[in-house]
Amino acid sequence: MTLSRIAPYLQATPLTAILAAFLVLPIATIVMVSFWDYDSIQIFPAFVFTNYEESLTSPVTWSTYLNTLKYTVIVWAVTLLIGFWVAYYLAFHIRSATMQMVLFLVCTIPFLTSNIIRMISWIPFLGRNGLLNQTLMTMGLIDRPLEFLLFSDFAVVLAMVHLYTLFMVTPIFNTLMRIDRALIEAARDAGANGFQILTNVIIPLAKPGIAIGSIFVVTLVMGDFITVRFMSGGQSASVGLMMANQIALLQYPAAAANAVILLVLVLLLVGAILRIVNIRKEL
Amino acid sequence: AQNPITLRQFGTGVSNLNAIAEKCKADLGITLQMTALDSDAVSQRVVTQANSFDIADIEYWICKKVFAAGTLQPMDVKKIKYYDQIVPIFTTGKLTPTSTIAQGTAPSTVGFVEGPESKTFAKAPTEWMTLIPTIYNADTLGIRPDLVGRPIKNWKDILDPAFKGKTSILNIPSIGIMDAAMICESAGIIKYGDKGNMTKAEIDVTIDFLIKTKKAGQFRAFWKTFDESVNLMASGEVVIQSMWSPAVAAVRSKGIPCVYQPLEEGYRAWGGGLGIAKHLKGAQLDAAYEYINWYLSGWVGAYLNRQGYYSAVLSTAEKNMSPDEWAFWMLGQPAKTDILSPEGKVMYTAGAVRDGGSFEQRMGAVACWNSVMDEDRYMVRRWNEFIAA
Amino acid sequence: MNSERRGPGFYVLTAFFVLFVLFLYGPMTTIFILSFQGPNGGLTFPMNGVSLRWFENLLFEQQAVGDFGGAFSRSLMLGIMTMLTTVVVSLLAGLAFRRRFLGAGPLFYLAIASLIVPSILISLGIGLAFNVFGLEPAWYSSGFGAHLTWTLPFGLLIMFAVFNRFNPAYEEAARDLGATPWQTFAHVVLPIILPSLIGVGLFGFTLSYDEFARTLMTSGSFNTLPLEIYGMTTNVTTPVLYALGTVTTVFSMAVILLALAVIAVLRKRRARRLAG
Amino acid sequence: MTKAAEIELIEVTKRYGPALAVDAVSLKIPAGTYCCLLGPSGCGKTTTLRMIAGHESVSSGDIRLGPAVVTDLAPAKRGTAMMFQSYALFPHLDIVDNVAFSLKMAGVAKPARRGRAMEMLKLVQMDHLAERRPAQLSGGQQQRVALARALITDPQVLLLDEPLSALDPFLKIKVRQELKKLQLQLGISFIHVTHSQEEAMALSDLVVVMNGGRIEQAAAPREVFNRPSTAFVARFMGDHNVLAGRVSRVAEGNATFEVPGGASFTVPDTEGLEAGAPVEIAVRTDRIRLGDGAAPGCGLTGLVQNIEYHGQKVQVALAAPGVDEFAVQVPETAFFAAPLAIGDAVPLAWTAQDVHLLKPSPAA
Amino acid sequence: MTKAAEIELIEVTKRYGPALAVDAVSLKIPAGTYCCLLGPSGCGKTTTLRMIAGHESVSSGDIRLGPAVVTDLAPAKRGTAMMFQSYALFPHLDIVDNVAFSLKMAGVAKPARRGRAMEMLKLVQMDHLAERRPAQLSGGQQQRVALARALITDPQVLLLDEPLSALDPFLKIKVRQELKKLQLQLGISFIHVTHSQEEAMALSDLVVVMNGGRIEQAAAPREVFNRPSTAFVARFMGDHNVLAGRVSRVAEGNATFEVPGGASFTVPDTEGLEAGAPVEIAVRTDRIRLGDGAAPGCGLTGLVQNIEYHGQKVQVALAAPGVDEFAVQVPETAFFAAPLAIGDAVPLAWTAQDVHLLKPSPAA
Numbered sequence A: 001m002t003l004s005r006i007a008p009y010l011q012a013t014p015l016t017a018i019l020a021a022f023l024v025l026p027i028a029t030i031v032m033v034s035f036w037d038y039d040s041i042q043i044f045p046a047f048v049f050t051n052y053e054e055s056l057t058s059p060v061t062w063s064t065y066l067n068t069l070k071y072t073v074i075v076w077a078v079t080l081l082i083g084f085w086v087a088y089y090l091a092f093h094i095r096s097a098t099m100q101m102v103l104f105l106v107c108t109i110p111f112l113t114s115n116i117i118r119m120i121s122w123i124p125f126l127g128r129n130g131l132l133n134q135t136l137m138t139m140g141l142i143d144r145p146l147e148f149l150l151f152s153d154f155a156v157v158l159a160m161v162h163l164y165t166l167f168m169v170t171p172i173f174n175t176l177m178r179i180d181r182a183l184i185e186a187a188r189d190a191g192a193n194g195f196q197i198l199t200n201v202i203i204p205l206a207k208p209g210i211a212i213g214s215i216f217v218v219t220l221v222m223g224d225f226i227t228v229r230f231m232s233g234g235q236s237a238s239v240g241l242m243m244a245n246q247i248a249l250l251q252y253p254a255a256a257a258n259a260v261i262l263l264v265l266v267l268l269l270v271g272a273i274l275r276i277v278n279i280r281k282e283l
Numbered sequence B: 001a002q003n004p005i006t007l008r009q010f011g012t013g014v015s016n017l018n019a020i021a022e023k024c025k026a027d028l029g030i031t032l033q034m035t036a037l038d039s040d041a042v043s044q045r046v047v048t049q050a051n052s053f054d055i056a057d058i059e060y061w062i063c064k065k066v067f068a069a070g071t072l073q074p075m076d077v078k079k080i081k082y083y084d085q086i087v088p089i090f091t092t093g094k095l096t097p098t099s100t101i102a103q104g105t106a107p108s109t110v111g112f113v114e115g116p117e118s119k120t121f122a123k124a125p126t127e128w129m130t131l132i133p134t135i136y137n138a139d140t141l142g143i144r145p146d147l148v149g150r151p152i153k154n155w156k157d158i159l160d161p162a163f164k165g166k167t168s169i170l171n172i173p174s175i176g177i178m179d180a181a182m183i184c185e186s187a188g189i190i191k192y193g194d195k196g197n198m199t200k201a202e203i204d205v206t207i208d209f210l211i212k213t214k215k216a217g218q219f220r221a222f223w224k225t226f227d228e229s230v231n232l233m234a235s236g237e238v239v240i241q242s243m244w245s246p247a248v249a250a251v252r253s254k255g256i257p258c259v260y261q262p263l264e265e266g267y268r269a270w271g272g273g274l275g276i277a278k279h280l281k282g283a284q285l286d287a288a289y290e291y292i293n294w295y296l297s298g299w300v301g302a303y304l305n306r307q308g309y310y311s312a313v314l315s316t317a318e319k320n321m322s323p324d325e326w327a328f329w330m331l332g333q334p335a336k337t338d339i340l341s342p343e344g345k346v347m348y349t350a351g352a353v354r355d356g357g358s359f360e361q362r363m364g365a366v367a368c369w370n371s372v373m374d375e376d377r378y379m380v381r382r383w384n385e386f387i388a389a
Numbered sequence C: 001m002n003s004e005r006r007g008p009g010f011y012v013l014t015a016f017f018v019l020f021v022l023f024l025y026g027p028m029t030t031i032f033i034l035s036f037q038g039p040n041g042g043l044t045f046p047m048n049g050v051s052l053r054w055f056e057n058l059l060f061e062q063q064a065v066g067d068f069g070g071a072f073s074r075s076l077m078l079g080i081m082t083m084l085t086t087v088v089v090s091l092l093a094g095l096a097f098r099r100r101f102l103g104a105g106p107l108f109y110l111a112i113a114s115l116i117v118p119s120i121l122i123s124l125g126i127g128l129a130f131n132v133f134g135l136e137p138a139w140y141s142s143g144f145g146a147h148l149t150w151t152l153p154f155g156l157l158i159m160f161a162v163f164n165r166f167n168p169a170y171e172e173a174a175r176d177l178g179a180t181p182w183q184t185f186a187h188v189v190l191p192i193i194l195p196s197l198i199g200v201g202l203f204g205f206t207l208s209y210d211e212f213a214r215t216l217m218t219s220g221s222f223n224t225l226p227l228e229i230y231g232m233t234t235n236v237t238t239p240v241l242y243a244l245g246t247v248t249t250v251f252s253m254a255v256i257l258l259a260l261a262v263i264a265v266l267r268k269r270r271a272r273r274l275a276g
Numbered sequence D, E: 001m002t003k004a005a006e007i008e009l010i011e012v013t014k015r016y017g018p019a020l021a022v023d024a025v026s027l028k029i030p031a032g033t034y035c036c037l038l039g040p041s042g043c044g045k046t047t048t049l050r051m052i053a054g055h056e057s058v059s060s061g062d063i064r065l066g067p068a069v070v071t072d073l074a075p076a077k078r079g080t081a082m083m084f085q086s087y088a089l090f091p092h093l094d095i096v097d098n099v100a101f102s103l104k105m106a107g108v109a110k111p112a113r114r115g116r117a118m119e120m121l122k123l124v125q126m127d128h129l130a131e132r133r134p135a136q137l138s139g140g141q142q143q144r145v146a147l148a149r150a151l152i153t154d155p156q157v158l159l160l161d162e163p164l165s166a167l168d169p170f171l172k173i174k175v176r177q178e179l180k181k182l183q184l185q186l187g188i189s190f191i192h193v194t195h196s197q198e199e200a201m202a203l204s205d206l207v208v209v210m211n212g213g214r215i216e217q218a219a220a221p222r223e224v225f226n227r228p229s230t231a232f233v234a235r236f237m238g239d240h241n242v243l244a245g246r247v248s249r250v251a252e253g254n255a256t257f258e259v260p261g262g263a264s265f266t267v268p269d270t271e272g273l274e275a276g277a278p279v280e281i282a283v284r285t286d287r288i289r290l291g292d293g294a295a296p297g298c299g300l301t302g303l304v305q306n307i308e309y310h311g312q313k314v315q316v317a318l319a320a321p322g323v324d325e326f327a328v329q330v331p332e333t334a335f336f337a338a339p340l341a342i343g344d345a346v347p348l349a350w351t352a353q354d355v356h357l358l359k360p361s362p363a364a
């Protein structure tokens, strides 16, 4: 009796310990260090607000956050659009479960290639003399290479969409699969056309999946630094990149302050999304 | 086979070569475990993970930042066999007794500390050396002669509207700012008191100018790593950009014309060196010295020279190179036979001349070194602003 | 749903899906094709001949810089460690969450937080914490922990899904038949959820094997494979990089296909045993 | 509401790949009929209903509703409305919006459609819970909302797939009375799928017994119960004993047949019978007397296998050579006046009029 | 197997937080009894069964099995075995291993335990499918395997939670006969939870009718059906009409009461009755005659609300002032000789002996 009462505590201990050691403690450290001081060589324990002050009063911070939010919104919208239709196609138009599995696997296989390699492989494709420009020129569609394809916001968004769409597809596919097919027949019986079924039944019922996918995409984009650096050719900034630069220059307290701000922002965004759904119920 | 000790060395991919580790194992029996990182990670490792390495292969400008962290120990020059033969740039700072010390974080200014426990850099050579120089070079603009279509003479040529959207500079603040300074000065935007140690006002002028240029669309990209610069150039994304000499060689090795263009204002130089971790002692410390002495003893020097870099002790390197190689690489003379890379691939055919002339011409025309300024923190902030603009 | 006839929507969406797949595979095929560059080929088109030079170079020759083999074996080890730990810890936690216990809510949200805190922040935090506490980061300590903060929440969520669908009557039946709690677990619960556990394991392995941002500041002296690849991108200008991409992809695909094949064979064998 | 219309299936067939789910079914359901499709699991009831509704395409054959052939029309264009097995209420909409859904689809303005929906909810006495979500309702309440949602489209035919199966037995009886009342009130046809013969008998004007994708019998419940056309129907409806054997002799006005064990029985009918042909008869369990005195070929002696108390009746199951199952219903009082025990040998008798000759099954 | 033992619940209570699921239930089940726990959804049947099995702790009270108090014993130590509602067969084990599971847990060697398991499978006639997995069996087959698995532990009492609910109606009837046969053969007690009164009556020696966590009546099926102790039992068992009102007059040997609408009825019993007190009576639906000639207080006139064909009987539902529901069962032949239609006014009569006085419900 008593053993069964303490059993859940024992069972939860490893998870708690790992999260405490590798999540809570590090974040606490970040918060602590964000109040430390530093010069070009070293960081010292202190309690100063300069890191926050510098961050929050600097127009760079603001424009960087704005830029990051811009990426977030665009990538979110595009992945949602693509992710929804792909999930919809798999869930409603593919009838055999085996075929669904196969096509789903087909979508996941590219994710087995290292992210970095996948990203840099866009460069020969999109470059000035890349595959795409050359094809378009051979076909006579353009007479000068399109410059915006690479080292631009377009390239950043493209690569992020490429990297993150699956995070949208999976949860939406999951919720769509759980929609009782009778509901769709009931809607059709009530005279709804395809579009009305979509807007009145499927989308409302897919909301939890959309929310979970959105959480993934939003957090991934907000924290990204490598894609932005590679694909913008170093020409654009993101919060992650700013932090990475600060870390590179050993400006840990400034990076930590930025990290805290980023964390707060991400938590706010996720909190807002979570108001719409209860994830635990959706599992 | 003599020494069963393992040393963990890390540094950038430029000099952290497996060939060196293999040769070291063969010659000394010391096992070198090499880890190659990008320059950001290198400086972080040195500062934050003191016990994760035995030998750090770092750049001099980073040394200025990281040595104060106390994770490296100064080396006793008495134990360095070839100390006297090290190129004087690293000791006195002057290539020849008459040359001036270039602006920026010249290696000699951070090359020595005052004592075995000290973290203060000494003004003149002492017995305690921070880093043993490994490789160094003087950088300039690389160009695609087939695509620029005009002679390039000055750093400011990168601003030519004809190259709009086809230029690039380096996005490592401490290095990029020096490129920018060379450009600004050349274009007559500003005359610096000391490029290597700008005032806030000078930083502002420089960055504002960069931002303006960026917004006008002059740059195609900013590169951070060796390969990025190679790919930018090789794929024709840019036709003129600041570059490293082996990167130019790499482009050329793909059969693409690329020239490392000497400029009137001179070069921006850089150098790297080996530092010994604080925690090393006893047999390991001895092995580290043994390794460093071997490093300077010629084989490595020749190996590095053959890549277009320069090595610290020229005399020992010369003995490990053929006269023709020496003449080609160090004296700037036309090659009499085909010049091979260390891997044995033909890099230059007979008759070729290396860009930039002889060692003296090159290293004698250094206008500045990569540097860490007093206003570093401010500069980095403004640099980020430039990137974010 | 009219079961036989396909509307125009089907064809439009099929086209869309095909485009999406092409989009996904486009860069991969670039890598794949370029990895067969000729000996003098570069990282970009056009192809400069066709050869297996770069695979040879990758697999049988020493690279100028770096230690691909070491990085690969470290990533493999780390992946396996992460996989095993993820399976065990999320299984235990999943079991814990089946009952009510004090702090269940906060622990759940902590796990969710672990999922949504940007990777670079975790990496920075762990790096800093090790620094502040004077510990030595290494791929098998701090790196391992950093990976767990990424794989455990996924594992836990999967276990939630599994146990939400697990019929407790199985356990009661076992108890009724005289099984001790341990026997119930070993002979009933475990075999029934085993497929999901394998799924958690494979998932954990893949996540860890390809994790970059969280490893960046936590791997200590030696590189994991993604870091090594990242390092390679900074100094390798030959298609050996793409050869590496092709090889790692083929490797992961082989692992998955093998797993699928094993499952298929087991199934067939059972079917045969039944028929026989 | 005077829209009631006749519905007709003409050789309707449904194939799933090589499998025949519904096999050339023809059926005419007059306007205003309560029709039950009855049969064991997998016999094709749901498929038939869904083809009428338009949710399943017809492989061959035609469906007529009133004068129009609706075989290829969209579900909402047919004048049918469907109530789904587990009700299929939209979980994200409250009750009024569920009921108003079809009006919304048709573009009716919000106040108007909610007004109409409230009327329908009043009809099924659910107006007081209009604001709730489906998850907050009991099974019976959900059922009524689903009904309201189906009826708001003013259909000529309402199709119901096992509408009572989710309810507990107590509620089932109440709700089926409501269904019947509503059908009478609206005057339209209901087609109701069930696999409970009790439900089918209690509700319908027309019982359609299906088996293996074919119709075994389509008739009024009383006809089906009293004159099951095949052995399958007799067994499925219950309360019938089926005896099967081969005809040994055909005389004027009657015939005799033998079961494998040797006993022989009389059939007071000779239609289609000839010596040596297989034959099946049914005798209702409540028409059998305990005790001696059977006319020749109208009785047997069985061993009691099982005794079940059914309230007013006691059902005694017996076995005899060649007759595996034979049940007798004895009125409660009579049984307890002279109780039987398992293992007792009991003589049984019936009259020749109670023997009902069965036809071979079309599905066979 | 002569291990049959008496089972006794003594004031057994189960609380879930503040809610009472089972409220001080006391019950004695003699050895070798087939006992059915019957009641509507949520009345506490499953909870009671699970407390007996040991899968649910007892909040207060005691459970005795034979001479031993088993309240705090582990499930496997009690001498009970449970068959779960959806059978809970282990999906990863084949049929033999499922049945042999308890022996494996006890450490019996493989050949021995598989041998015993095959014996049990033979008992339930499932030995030919021993190698299959549960998913490859039909509902009825699974049910038999579950039975074998429970019986292999040689229990004194077998507990069954709605063992027939997953089966289709046709199969239900066959399988319940098998259950009964097995219980007789083994001689142990079966406690069987159901919410079908028909199932309970057909199977049990002892019917326990529960409502709101309490026992309304525990008696032989015939007793429960003929003399339901409360209005709840009468309604739940069906085939009873309940009339409720207040006593207006108590005379010798009988009393009179009035329903709210004004009609008054006679009760041939006065036990516990006094003027002004509430009173309820039950009259069986098959004891009511159609037509005039009712003795005073033994009849009413109702309007026909609904007519249901039940095969041998036709059930007519009527309403009268103060009497919402009143049903009459008319034999089929009689009904169709003079059919009624909905809306007809029909006089009804019964005899005073058919009136059964009900007691107030303990749950109220």
Ligand SMILES: Nc1ncnc2c1ncn2[C@@H]1O[C@H](COP(=O)(O)OP(=O)(O)OP(=O)(O)O)[C@@H](O)[C@H]1O
Pocket: D016, D019, D020, D021, D039, D040, D041, D042, D043, D044, D045, D046, D047, D048, D195
């Ligand atoms: N989508 C489908 N694909 C293939 N076969 C199907 C499909 N739907 C039904 N069937 C088959 O068609 C036959 C009839 O199925 P249907 O659902 O109409 O039976 P039913 O009478 O409604 O049974 P139940 O009482 O179990 O609901 C069955 O054999 C079933 O297996």
Ligand SMILES: Nc1ncnc2c1ncn2[C@@H]1O[C@H](COP(=O)(O)OP(=O)(O)OP(=O)(O)O)[C@@H](O)[C@H]1O
Pocket: E016, E019, E020, E021, E039, E040, E041, E042, E043, E044, E045, E046, E047, E048, E195
């Ligand atoms: N674990 C629990 N926690 C809280 N309340 C419970 C729990 N289990 C059962 N109950 C409540 O106890 C009461 C009795 O439940 P029980 O399952 O015994 O009913 P039942 O008679 O078996 O009903 P059914 O016929 O629906 O199975 C119900 O009101 C139910 O809501």
Ligand SMILES: [Mg+2]
Pocket: D045, D046, D047
């Ligand atoms: Mg069906």
Ligand SMILES: [Mg+2]
Pocket: E045, E046, E047
């Ligand atoms: Mg229950």
